[in-house]
Amino acid sequence: MTYIGHGGKEIVERVLEPEKAAEAIKGLTPVPIRGQIAREIIDIAYGFFTPLEGFMTRADVEGVCNEMKLANGVLWPIPIVFDISTEEINEKGIKEGDKLLLTYQDKPMAILEVEEIFTYDKQEMAQKVYGTTEDKHPGVARTYNYKDKFIGGKITLVNPPKINPPFDEFFFTPKQLRQKFAEKGWQRIVAHQTRNVPHTGHEWLMKGAWLSTHGELPVEKTLTGVLVNAIIGEKRKGDYIDEAIVLCHDVLRKAGYFREDVHLTSITLWDMRYAGPKEAVFHAILRSNLGLTHHMFGRDHAGVGTYYDPYDAHRIFDQIPEGALNIKPIRVLAWWYCPICGEVTYSGLCGHKEHSQNFSGTLIRSIIQDGVKPPRLIFRPEVFDLIMECAEKYGFGSAFVTDRYLKERNPVFSLPDMKY
Amino acid sequence: MSITINIWINEERYEKLQKAGLASMAEEALAGLKVIKVPCTEEQKDKVLKVFPTAKYDSATTRSIELLPREVKDKIFDLVVEKQSMDVMEDFLKNY
Numbered sequence: 433m434t435y436i437g438h439g440g441k442e443i444v445e446r447v448l449e450p451e452k453a454a455e456a457i458k459g460l461t462p463v464p465i466r467g468q469i470a471r472e473i474i475d476i477a478y479g480f481f482t483p484l485e486g487f488m489t490r491a492d493v494e495g496v497c498n499e500m501k502l503a504n505g506v507l508w509p510i511p512i513v514f515d516i517s518t519e520e521i522n523e524k525g526i527k528e529g530d531k532l533l534l535t536y537q538d539k540p541m542a543i544l545e546v547e548e549i550f551t552y553d554k555q556e557m558a559q560k561v562y563g564t565t566e567d568k569h570p571g572v573a574r575t576y577n578y579k580d581k582f583i584g585g586k587i588t589l590v591n592p593p594k595i596n597p598p599f600d601e602f603f604f605t606p607k608q609l610r611q612k613f614a615e616k617g618w619q620r621i622v623a624h625q626t627r628n629v630p631h632t633g634h635e636w637l638m639k640g641a642w643l644s645t646h647g648e649l650p651v652e653k654t655l656t657g658v659l660v661n662a663i664i665g666e667k668r669k670g671d672y673i674d675e676a677i678v679l680c681h682d683v684l685r686k687a688g689y690f691r692e693d694v695h696l697t698s699i700t701l702w703d704m705r706y707a708g709p710k711e712a713v714f715h716a717i718l719r720s721n722l723g724l725t726h727h728m729f730g731r732d733h734a735g736v737g738t739y740y741d742p743y744d745a746h747r748i749f750d751q752i753p754e755g756a757l758n759i760k761p762i763r764v765l766a767w768w769y770c771p772i773c774g775e776v777t778y779s780g781l782c783g784h785k786e787h788s789q790n791f792s793g794t795l796i797r798s799i800i801q802d803g804v805k806p807p808r809l810i811f812r813p814e815v816f817d818l819i820m821e822c823a824e825k826y827g828f829g830s831a832f833v834t835d836r837y838l839k840e841r842n843p844v845f846s847l848p849d850m851k852y
Numbered sequence: 853m854s855i856t857i858n859i860w861i862n863e864e865r866y867e868k869l870q871k872a873g874l875a876s877m878a879e880e881a882l883a884g885l886k887v888i889k890v891p892c893t894e895e896q897k898d899k900v901l902k903v904f905p906t907a908k909y910d911s912a913t914t915r916s917i918e919l920l921p922r923e924v925k926d927k928i929f930d931l932v933v934e935k936q937s938m939d940v941m942e943d944f945l946k947n948y
C-alpha cells in the first residue's frame with residue numbers, strides 16, 4: 433500500500449500516542465481555538481492537507497497568494513493560517529521557538545510549534561485569493577475576521593477526536609480511505625463534492641461522472657467507484673443540516689440507486705471559502721490526498737453570488753502545469769428534466785432547451801420546506817422520506833439550519849477527556 | 853404580475869384539485885410536479901408577513917411569498933379545495 437499524496441509527498445499522520453501525548457503537553461501554554469482551526473488541525477494531522485505539516489508561514493502564504501504555490505513549489509491555492517491577536521501573544525508571552533497547547537471544547541487538542549509570528553495584509557490576501565475585497569463575499573469576510581497576527585508552524589494532534597453519530601461511519605482518514613478503495617478493487621474513483629441533499633439531478637451528475645471516469649476500462653469487474661465527499665464545516669442559517677446531507681446521499685446506495693459495489697459516502701471537515709476556481713483546485717488537491725483519481729466539477733463549483741463565471745472552476749485546470757496535480761477533472765454541464773424526452777437528461781445532449789425544466793435550488797428548497805412528496809423523477813422517495821425524518825430527528829423540525837440547530841445540535845466531533 | 857403564494861401539487865393533491873374542478877389552474881413546475889399560484893392583494897400580503905414572521909416576500913424575481921410554515925400552506929390548499937376557488941386569502945386571514 434503506497435501513501436503518496438499531493439506534491440509527491442508521503443502522507444504522514446501527525447498524531448502522538450496517548451502516553452507520549454500526556455507527557456509532551458505538560459507545562460505548555462494553553463491557547464483556546466475556534467471550530468475552523470480545530471477542523472483544520474484534524475485535516476493537517478491525518479494528511480488531508482498533505483504536504484502541509486502545520487499552519488503556513490509567511491513565505492507559504494506569499495507563494496499561495498501570488499503564484500498559487502507553497503514556498504516549496506507545490507501547487508496550493510488557499511492560505512491555511514493560524515490567526516492570533518497581538519494582545520494574546522503579549523499576554524501569554526508567546527515567542528518564536530515556543531510550543532503551544534491548542535485547546536478546543538476545553539480539552540487539549542494539539543501542539544503548535546511556533547516557527548514564525550508574522551503579519552499579512554488581509555485586503556491583499558482577499559484580493560489575491562478571492563479576486564475581490566468586498567466583505568459581502570463570505571471567504572473575504574472570513575479573511576477579514578482573522579486576528580491581526582499569524583503563527584506558522586507544525587501541528588501535532590495529541591487528543592484524537594471522537595467522531596459522533598451519525599457521522600462516525602462516514603469519517604475516513606486518507607490512509608483508511610485508500611485501504612477501503614483497495615479492498616473494493618477500485619482503480620479509478622471520482623469525487624462528488626457536496627453540501628446538498630441529493631435530488632435526481634445530483635444523482636445523474638454522479639452517474640454521468642462515473643461513466644466518464646470508467647471510460648475504456650473493462651466492464652466485467654467493478655473497477656470504478658463514486659466517492660461522495662460531503663464538506664462538513666461551519667454552518668449558516670438556511671444550509672441543509674449536515675445529518676440530512678450525509679444520510680440522504682448514503683441512502684441512494686442503500687436503496688439501490690447505486691450498486692453496493694460502486695458507491696461510498698464520506699465526509700471531510702472544511703469550512704467552505706467559496707473561492708470558486710481556486711477552491712476547485714483546493715478540492716482537487718484534497719481529494720487527491722484521499723486517493724481519488726478523478727474529480728467531478730459542475731456548474732459554478734464552490735462559487736458564490738456573481739463573483740465567478742459559472743465555468744471559471746472548469747477553466748482553471750487548463751492553467752495547471754502537467755504533473756502538478758495528480759487527479760483529473762471531470763467537467764460537466766447540468767442535468768435537467770425534459771418533458772419531451774420524458775426523463776432527467778444531460779443538457780449537453782438534449783436538444784429541447786426551450787422545454788427544459790431546471791432543478792433550481794430555490795424550487796427544490798421550497799418543495800422540501802413544504803414537505804409535499806414530489807414525483808420520484810425529482811427526489812427518490814427513500815431520499816425524500818429520509819429528509820423529513822432527519823428534519824425531525826436532528827433539525828428540530830427543519831431540514832434547513834435554524835438558530836436552534838446552530839445552538840443545540842450535537843457536535844460532529846468531541847474531544848475525549850485527557851489526563852495530563 | 854400579481855402577488856402569489858405558490859403551492860406545490862403532487863399527484864395526491866392533483867386528484868383533489870380535479871374533484872374541485874380546479875385542475876386547469878395547476879401549472880407544470882418540474883418533472884410532473886405542479887404548482888398553483890394563490891393570488892394575494894397587497895394588503896393580504898402585508899398581513900401574511902405580519903402574522904407569519906418567518907415568511908419572506910420575493911419582490912425581485914417571483915413576486916411570491918416564500919418560507920411560510922408548512923401547516924399554513926396545507927391549510928391554504930385545503931381551503932382552495934373546500935371553496936372550489938383560488939380566491940381564499942380573505943377567508944384564510946379572517947382567523948388571524
Ligand SMILES: [Zn+2]
Nearest residue numbers: 770773782784
Ligand atoms: Zn429532450
